[in-house]
Amino acid sequence: MRALLILLLLSTAGMASAQQVSPISVETLKTVDKELSSDAYEGRAPATPAEDKTVAYIIDRFKAAGLKPGNKGSWVQDVPLVEITGSDVSPITFAGGKTPLSLAYRTDMVVGTYRVTPKVALKDSPVVFVGYGINAPERGWNDYAGLDVKGKTVVVLVNDPDWQTPTLDGLFEGRAMTYYGRWTYKFEEAARQGAAAVLIVHDTEPAAYGWGVVQSSWTGPQLELDAKGDHLDQSQAIGWIQLASAKALFASAGKDFDALSAAAKVKGFKAVPLGVTASVSFSNSIRRQASKNVIGVLPGTAAPQDYVLYTAHWDHLGRCDAVKGDDICNGAVDNASGMAGLVALAEANVKAGPARRSIAFMAVTAEESGLLGSQYYAEHPVYPLSHTVGGVNMDSLNVLGLTKDFVVTGAGKSELEDLIVPLAAAQGRVIKPEPNPERGGYFRSDHFSFAKLGVPMLDGGSGEDLVKGGSAAGHAAAEDYVTNRYHKPQDEYDANWDWSGAVADLTLYYRLGRELAEGTSWPNWYKTAEFRVIRDKSRQGQ
Structure with a gap:
């Protein structure tokens, strides 16, 4: 105990000296x-x-x-x-399930676009759950394998498949997030695959922040680099949905969200069409x-x-x-x-x-x-x-x-x-x-x-x-x-x-x-x- 006390005193003294x-x-x-x-x-x-x-x-x-x-x-x-400010944002509606589902802007979901365009109108887009939305050939992982998502809306989970691993060991470095787990990557990869829309399921722990952060960050004016082509190679609509809303969506589609989320953590997971369609529209002012x-x-x-x-x-x-x-x-x-x-x-x-x-x-x-x-x-x-x-x-x-x-x-x-x-x-x-x-x-x-x-x-x-x-x-x-x-x-x-x-x-x-x-x-x-x-x-x- 005395030795530990001496070490602590020396450490604190060293810090104090550094401050001086x-x-x-x-x-x-x-x-x-x-x-x-x-x-x-x-x-x-x-x-x-x-x-x-x-x-x-x-x-x-x-x-x-x-x-x-x-x-x-x-x-x-x-x-x-280029500043893009959405307005007249409709609810995201899902049709074709057991019951119609409507998600309200801000409280249930947020949505926007990277595209520099005055209007976004997504109508009756087939919805597919693509797990973590990762295509990592060097790790032998592709959630989009054999899948054509052109014109479709993909629902993806935030973070990496092994984020709950207590150590840093794993295909995606265990507890440590790789870039594949970052929301920016999810949108980038979905666009490369041709998806019309992307919805990330918000979950506080793997996202690292609560819904309030998503709401404040994804509403109001959004900025992007002003580049040639007006980002028309990106998905029409990108956004987040609340965890509870995702579970309601899957239930309406007759699917078990928790079971599919668990399956998505395993190598070889195959994307699951939900059998429902998504629609959303909004206007953009561009500056x-x-x-x-x-x-x-x-x-x-x-x-x-x-x-x-x-x-x-x-x-x-x-x-x-x-x-x-x-x-x-x-x-x-x-x-x-x-x-x-x-x-x-x-x-x-x-x-x-x-x-x-x-x-x-x-x-x-x-x-x-x-x-x-x-x-x-x-x-x-x-x-x-x-x-x-x-x-x-x-x-x-x-x-x-x-x-x-x-x-x-x-x-x-x-x-x-x-x-x-x-x-x-x-x-x-x-x-x-x-x-x-x-x-x-x-x-x-x-x-x-x-x-x-x-x-x-x-x-x-x-x-x-x-x-x-x-x-x-x-x-x-x-x-x-x-x-x-x-x-x-x-x-x-x-x-x-x-x-x-x-x-x-x-x-x-x-x-x-x-x-x-x-x-x-x-x-x-x-x-x-x-x-x-x-x-x-x-x-x-x-």
């Missing part, structure tokens, strides 16, 4: 977060008047920090977006407008052509479905906190002086709409990806206090993880596995846009083992946030937040970035990582 020498300004964190999450910014929705106010504030903070404009003399990169990524840079000395990158998204949901009369989704944690961290890191690096390599700071747009700002940058980079060393993405900082642990999102992929271990140890912290790998955090923020094109980006942060309160308190606080504030108007700034945990994490990000910027190494993906090949190819001849 941290270059991160707590005052900056508080000021930026409070400002950006105030009602004056109306939830920071892209392509709205609130964007202009947000972008201007970020530029002012970057200038004050001492950065230079990061895009050939400009502070911004235009990101062409095209460029949003902005904001980029500042601290030019390097000896190798200014090489870049270390820090990213955070500035956007949130804007005006959303009201809760107790409040219809502004302020996004104080998600992600005004990450933006505050980005500004604080810029200040710290400018004070330290230029490094050997350049250090870029990028506030990206439209993360909440599907990582659109970072996707556009990665596909149209200001700095060649072959000369982007790597970096750190920040999405929602810890405002609960110091933790004894640090968690890497999607661990086991890149050599950046090796560099963070000694930095965490210097703070008396240990690296622990993700507490909720089934939530698919690796695919839910902007680092993923860079990873897909080969650039290693670290995404991680404080674990749940709080110095004050332990794992139980940390887990309870994390669950409380997801349940009661995440993507809701209740995600508001709190003057009582404890920023010490955020400072500890930002200190790690600062030291990792300086190590990369002062050095000559090129961190790569591990040989087993799916992004290794594209990184090796991009670095050839450099």
Whole structure:
């Protein structure tokens, strides 16, 4: 017991010491977060008047920090977006079953489209249950095998077939979500298969959030990159239905939802036509407008052509479905906190002086709409990806206090993880596995846009083992946030937040970035990582 006490004291002392020498300004964190999450910014929705106010504030903070404009003399990169706002949304009706079924918009289902078209009218589309909607030839799995879904509506389950496995072992990596489990993949694959419509069954645990998040995120204006072809290769209608509504649908079709869901977890599952048809219609208003990524840079000395990158998204949901009369989704944690961290890191690096390599700071747009700002940058980079060393993405900082642990999102992929271990140890912290790998955090923020094109980006942060309160308190606080504030108007700034945990994490990000910027190494993906090949190819001849 005495030995454990000594270790705990040393660990806490190490954390305290790390805080004392941290270059991160707590005052900056508080000021930026409070400002950006105030009602004056109306939830920071892209392509709205609130964007202009947000972008201007970020530029002012970057200038004050001492950065230079990061895009050939400009502070911004235009990101062409198209905004699609549905109206006159009919219920989704199902005919041909034991009893007619009508699902109401918002309460029972949400529906929209990626297609840039003024009207969607789906009528009498045959409905097919395709399990998890996965086509993964490298894993010997195809839920669409032998199936023609052209003109049909597919119903799919969220997450992977083995998401309930307690370990990380399994065909789809067990408890950890793969990209095949992500909702974006479900819609992408269904479109590739020619489906007219896609409905994902919402279930809180495998989805990682409650219906309120789906409702707030999938109603109101929806954004997509403004691309040639107007996304007419996508399904006509995409959406979600409540679990209870799915069970009612299957019962009307004379099917057992629970039995078919269990069967869908087994390799070789065959899709099941439900013998009913679906109909839905809605109108769309269409508006095209460029949003902005904001980029500042601290030019390097000896190798200014090489870049270390820090990213955070500035956007949130804007005006959303009201809760107790409040219809502004302020996004104080998600992600005004990450933006505050980005500004604080810029200040710290400018004070330290230029490094050997350049250090870029990028506030990206439209993360909440599907990582659109970072996707556009990665596909149209200001700095060649072959000369982007790597970096750190920040999405929602810890405002609960110091933790004894640090968690890497999607661990086991890149050599950046090796560099963070000694930095965490210097703070008396240990690296622990993700507490909720089934939530698919690796695919839910902007680092993923860079990873897909080969650039290693670290995404991680404080674990749940709080110095004050332990794992139980940390887990309870994390669950409380997801349940009661995440993507809701209740995600508001709190003057009582404890920023010490955020400072500890930002200190790690600062030291990792300086190590990369002062050095000559090129961190790569591990040989087993799916992004290794594209990184090796991009670095050839450099």
